[in-house]
Amino acid sequence: MKLHPLKIRNLTAQYPVIQSGMGVRIGSAELAAAVVNAGGFGTISTVGLGDVNNTDITNYFAHCSEALAGLIRQAREASAGKKLLGINVMVALANYKEIVQTAVAEKVDFIISGAGLPLQLPEFVGDADIALIPVISSGRAFELVVKTWIRKYNRLPDAVIVEGPRCGGHLGFTMEQIEHPETCSLDKLLVEVKEVSLKYGMPDLPTLAAGEVACRADIENFLRMGYDGVQIGTYFITAKEAGIADASKQVFINATNDDITIIKSPVGLPVRVIKTKLVQKVLSGERTPFTCPYRCLRSCNPAQSLFCIARALMATWSGDVDNGLFMCGCNLDSVKKIYPIQEFFDTLKD
Ligand SMILES: Cc1cc2nc3c(=O)[nH]c(=O)nc-3n(C[C@H](O)[C@H](O)[C@H](O)COP(=O)(O)O)c2cc1C
Incomplete structure (x- = not known):
């Protein structure tokens, strides 16, 4: 199967792949830039920025914003300013508004937001020309986001990422759903999300699947299912450019x-x-x-x-492995080496 480019708002990536902005610091400037250069959407993580272990920091918010601005500039330079660079920001962050405003000031191309419903995202972005991409785990959650955005901001999402119950990181499901993933699998969620997209006049809204993608065949499966692309987390953690210690x-x-x-x-x-x-x-x-x-x-x-x-x-x-927390998806068996990210994208070439 030929992999088509992925168009979101005014951005076009050669491959239908978004690199997840995984925290803390896995989605580094280096990883995001490498993904942009390889033909995907590169995403900088916005949690745990700067010297956050330094308890002398009296203005934590300003410190994080400054660190983020530096990362965005670094990634822009390393990807020659190509327009496929964005951030991931969790709604649960205390400095959500400040992070979004910093990303807007630094003119990122897209903002992905989940871990909570990003109901206020358009308010903090204003009329900046930035693609807004909510992350959701049910049709109901998606409808709430869309309805709120239309009513309060006259704004529609530019794409949507659907996280299934088997994906990595924080999960928008109950324990019961997680134990019975077949009840809310990505094929079922696609039907729910498409219904909402149709209801609100977005029949062609790019819809991305997140969960367990580790190779080209996995991407092809989701495209056959009806998704327009994928967001990849776990498999990219051990990319050479990912920000954590070997x-x-x-x-x-x-x-x-x-x-x-x-x-x-x-x-x-x-x-x-x-x-x-x-x-x-x-x-x-x-x-x-x-x-x-x-x-x-x-x-x-x-x-x-x-x-x-x-x-x-x-x-x-x-690299303090005794005290670390290792968030992951269900596909760890496919994570077997440290590799340059270009190697993965080479497998997507025809
Ligand atoms: C280590 C790790 C950190 C993550 N951090 C974030 C995050 O900061 N924000 C977010 O929206 N999603 C986060 N996620 C979820 C990913 O964005 C993605 O949707 C998910 O990992 C996809 O499933 P996969 O890991 O099976 O590819 C994280 C996932 C992992 C594994």
Whole structure:
């Protein structure tokens, strides 16, 4: 099957692939630029930016915004200004508005937003010429976003990413749904989302599937199903350009699908992770007390959370594998090496 280009608003990528802006720092400027150069949509992650372990930082929001601006400029330069560079921003972030406004000021090409419903996203973007892409996990959630955007901002999404119950990171599903993924599989979700797109006059809205894509055949399967493209997370974690230390990439490589479990995250959603020492502790209800200088998540209560997810993901970034948290999708068996991202995109050529 020939892979067609993916057009979203005024942006066209050679391949129907969006690289997920995975936090913390996996979706680095280097990875996003490499993906843009290889012919996909490159996405910078916006969680855990800057020197966030430095508790002297009195203005956390401004510090993160400054760090993000630097990353966007770095990625732009490394991708020769090609118009396929964006950010991923989680609704759960305390500095959501400031992150979006920084991305707008730095003239990114697209903004992907999930981990909560991005109901206010158009308000913070204003009339900037930026593609807005919500991430949703049900037709109902999508309809709520679309209705709100039309009513309050007279704005429609430029594409939509559908995250299924088997995808990586935080999940917009109940534990019961996660245990019975067939009840909300990506083929079923496509029907729900298409219904909403038709109802609101967007029959051709680009619709992307997220979950378990690790090779060209996986992309072709989703295109045959009726999706216009895919967002790839887990398989890109061990790309050479991804922002975390090699020691942490090796944890993903050494793990198998049998090592995966689900815990409740301080973000307030279930999250799929590799079963490490830290995760065993969380599963047994044991708390790792911590102090929190800046409250990075709206939903986290530091007095009650079992652990600090920001610190754990920073540990993953730095290669401190004993204290790290390793979020992943269901396809770890396909993650077996560190490789240059171009190698993956070469398999998409005809
Ligand atoms: C380590 C990791 C970090 C992630 N971080 C984010 C994030 O910061 N924001 C977000 O919207 N999604 C995040 N996700 C979810 C991805 O964007 C993507 O939809 C998902 O990983 C797709 O499934 P796959 O991992 O099976 O490819 C993350 C996923 C992983 C594995």
